[in-house]
Amino acid sequence: MEELKIQPVAHYNGPFGSKFGVPRQSSLASAIEGRIVFTQPYRVREALRGLEGFSRVWLIWGFSANRECSREWQPTVRPPRLGGNTAMGVWATRSPFRPNPLGLSCVELVGVDDLELIVRGADLMDGTPIYDIKPYICYADSFPDARCGFAECAPERRLKVIFSPELKLSESRRKLLEQVLSLDPRPAYQDRPGREYAMAFEGADVRFRIDGDTLTVLSCD
Numbered sequence: 001m002e003e004l005k006i007q008p009v010a011h012y013n014g015p016f017g018s019k020f021g022v023p024r025q026s027s028l029a030s031a032i033e034g035r036i037v038f039t040q041p042y043r044v045r046e047a048l049r050g051l052e053g054f055s056r057v058w059l060i061w062g063f064s065a066n067r068e069c070s071r072e073w074q075p076t077v078r079p080p081r082l083g084g085n086t087a088m089g090v091w092a093t094r095s096p097f098r099p100n101p102l103g104l105s106c107v108e109l110v111g112v113d114d115l116e117l118i119v120r121g122a123d124l125m126d127g128t129p130i131y132d133i134k135p136y137i138c139y140a141d142s143f144p145d146a147r148c149g150f151a152e153c154a155p156e157r158r159l160k161v162i163f164s165p166e167l168k169l170s171e172s173r174r175k176l177l178e179q180v181l182s183l184d185p186r187p188a189y190q191d192r193p194g195r196e197y198a199m200a201f202e203g204a205d206v207r208f209r210i211d212g213d214t215l216t217v218l219s220c221d
Contacts, residue, residue: 006131008129009038009039009042009130010129011036011037011127011128011130012059012124013127014033014034014035014122014124015034015176015201016124016199016200016201017125018065018199020197020198020200021181021200021201022185023183024123024183025094026105026106026121026123027106027107027121029180029183030121030179031120031176031179032176033118033120034118034120034126035113035117035119036059036116038115048117051109051112051117051135054109054136055108056109056136057136058105059104059106059119059132060104060132061103061104061105061129061131062103064101066096066101073097073099074097075090076088076089077090079093079095084187107120107122158183158184159182161182161214161215161217162216164218167217173220176202181199181215185199193210193211193212195210196209196218197210201220204221
């Protein structure tokens with residue numbers, strides 16, 4: 001059996017301090033901004049030559065926060081998109097629990113700043129290892145007529161996000177939180193009315209409660 005040893009070329013720096021709350025697909029929270037910080041020996045200006053000509057890039061990264069699992073890999077998983085109740089083949093999903101814990105995301109490349117890439121719309125938590133970066137090429141990577149199985153359409157349901165009156169937040173931070181939380185960060189199997197949830201975001205502990213289709217942000221400190 002052939003084996004391939006890989007090591008990170010960079011790490012992602014972003015607002016999500018844990019995997020809870022991270023958008024389930026890239027670009028769903030397009031306003032979320034982060035940075036790709038290269039590690040040595042890959043922090044080299046020549047390696048970025050020509051990248052400024054592209055508006056999007058592919059990131060190949062690792063599910064670094066996967067819980068340890070002593071059992072053998074499972075051929076089926078239960079996608080949140082299907083409510084967590086229907087089993088699908090692992091190759092038909094983007095589940096983090098797969099034989100090789102690698103993820104693939106297409107993100108907007110905002111710019112290059114001091115040998116770091118500024119990106120938007122990444123579905124990654126802070127500190128995620130990046131194993132490779134490739135430019136997105138429209139004529140080769142875009143297939144608008146492709147069939148998408150059970151994920152044919154983007155999720156339509158969005159929660160209404162409201163903030164407790166006593167919260168003092170900037171307008172920009174409110175908009176970021178609203179975009180992220182409207183996606184309903186809860187696991188598909190959790191739907192307990194009145195339960196309080198917590199999410200690490202931009203160094204703060206964001207607490208919220210969900211009742212029906214309304215999410216109320218209780219605190220952010």
